[in-house]
Amino acid sequence: DSGVTQTPKHLITATGQRVTLRCSPRSGDLSVYWYQQSLDQGLQFLIQYYNGEERAKGNILERFSAQQFPDLHSELNLSSLELGDSALYFCASSPGQATNEKLFFGSGTQLSVL
Amino acid sequence: GENVEQHPSTLSVQEGDSAVIKCTYSDSASNYFPWYKQELGKGPQLIIDIRSNVGEKKDQRIAVTLNKTAKHFSLHITETQPEDSAVYFCAAKGGSNAGNMLTFGGGTRLMVKP
Numbered sequence: 001d002s003g004v005t006q007t008p009k010h011l012i013t014a015t016g017q018r019v020t021l022r023c024s025p026r027s028g029d030l031s032v033y034w035y036q037q038s039l040d041q042g043l044q045f046l047i048q049y050y051n052g053e054e055r056a057k058g059n060i061l062e063r064f065s066a067q068q069f070p071d072l073h074s075e076l077n078l079s080s081l082e083l084g085d086s087a088l089y090f091c092a093s094s095p096g097q098a099t100n101e102k103l104f105f106g107s108g109t110q111l112s113v114l
Numbered sequence: 115g116e117n118v119e120q121h122p123s124t125l126s127v128q129e130g131d132s133a134v135i136k137c138t139y140s141d142s143a144s145n146y147f148p149w150y151k152q153e154l155g156k157g158p159q160l161i162i163d164i165r166s167n168v169g170e171k172k173d174q175r176i177a178v179t180l181n182k183t184a185k186h187f188s189l190h191i192t193e194t195q196p197e198d199s200a201v202y203f204c205a206a207k208g209g210s211n212a213g214n215m216l217t218f219g220g221g222t223r224l225m226v227k228p
Contacts, residue, residue, distance in 0.1 A: 042203075042219070043158070043203060043218040043221075045216065045218075056215065092157075100146070101207065102148070102163070103216070104160070105150075107155070
């Protein structure tokens, strides 16, 4: 168990809908990262937050947004969903101020858009 | 930005044999190189990492080597066991010009046959 909790584990929805994925980082970790994993794209970095502030952006679509709350949990919002958004979405957290090192990943949320 | 290539995409070995996975990176300022193991239905788990000021690091049956001049690094697993079967990802953390971003390779599916 990595200590990173993601809910829900599975999500099935229809095109055009909006969903929210939730992540609780390891106790004490200030950085939260979101990754998308699809069969043909590997692990793609979406966005990172550090102590409530956006730190870095990767290949995140404009239809996607995220935030990190004062209690450090994070939510990833996906809207106007398309079939191609079906993927495994991972949240990770890391300790200390050196970001992008020693990431601990959650078990992921499997999103299926029908 | 950083580009990480990983080979092979699949690797099948007999139990007890060694396995080697190789990665190349493009950003000469990259300074941190982790390896992650992803088992079925789980998130990636950090198994070993190396910094650019070190040429080799070992932890029991796994070792990582880094050649900064050639910009490649490798994961070596000795005396493989069935529980080593998983997907392995290499990654490289770019320099400050690249926003210290972590870029993952495409993954290697390792199968250890009993």
